[in-house]
Amino acid sequence: MTRYVLRCSECGKKLLEYDTASIKRYKSPIKKCKKCGREYIDPRCHEIAAEGIPEDEFSVISYVFAFVLGLLILLRGLHLYGYRTAHTSKEIQWVLPTFICILGGAFLIFGVVEIFTILTGVKRAKFDRLYDKSDERLCDRNYALKLYNLGYKVPDKYL
Numbered sequence: 001m002t003r004y005v006l007r008c009s010e011c012g013k014k015l016l017e018y019d020t021a022s023i024k025r026y027k028s029p030i031k032k033c034k035k036c037g038r039e040y041i042d043p044r045c046h047e048i049a050a051e052g053i054p055e056d057e058f059s060v061i062s063y064v065f066a067f068v069l070g071l072l073i074l075l076r077g078l079h080l081y082g083y084r085t086a087h088t089s090k091e092i093q094w095v096l097p098t099f100i101c102i103l104g105g106a107f108l109i110f111g112v113v114e115i116f117t118i119l120t121g122v123k124r125a126k127f128d129r130l131y132d133k134s135d136e137r138l139c140d141r142n143y144a145l146k147l148y149n150l151g152y153k154v155p156d157k158y159l
């Protein structure tokens with residue numbers, strides 16, 4: 001994982017620190033430096049109407065993978081309840097298995113929820129709404145030009 005630090009090109013203030021695995025955000029990427037007021041692009045934020053709806057968000061396979069992984073971790077955790085670790089005191093024997101079960105359970109639930117929202121079309125509808133909002137912002141030519149001037153790729157139809 002690479003860690004990125006973004007500094008203000010005007011005053012040098014540290015604006016953001018993030019890693020490559022950060023979750024993508026679908027909202028306006030224009031932000032302002034709190035110190036000097038200069039505007040900048042937050043690389044974690046995306047105008048979905050400019051970049052297109054990310055189709056990998058709708059890949060059931062990857063969430064089936066999360067589900068199976070969660071199930072395996074959960075089973076491993078349950079299995080560990082039956083074991084006694086030699087160097088651990090009786091009172092805290094349950095800590096590790098419980099931690100593993102919670103982790104596995106979280107993956108499993110995440111997978112199920114994502115698969116459910118994809119198959120029912122709920123997720124698609126959510127991204128369609130995000131797209132419409134983004135399109136609305138970009139249809140304001142001043143906004144589109146501002147984005148463009150800050151170095152963001154804006155499709156020609158908005159300029």
Ligand SMILES: [Zn+2]
Pocket residue numbers: 008009010011012013033034035036037038
């Ligand atoms: Zn600044």
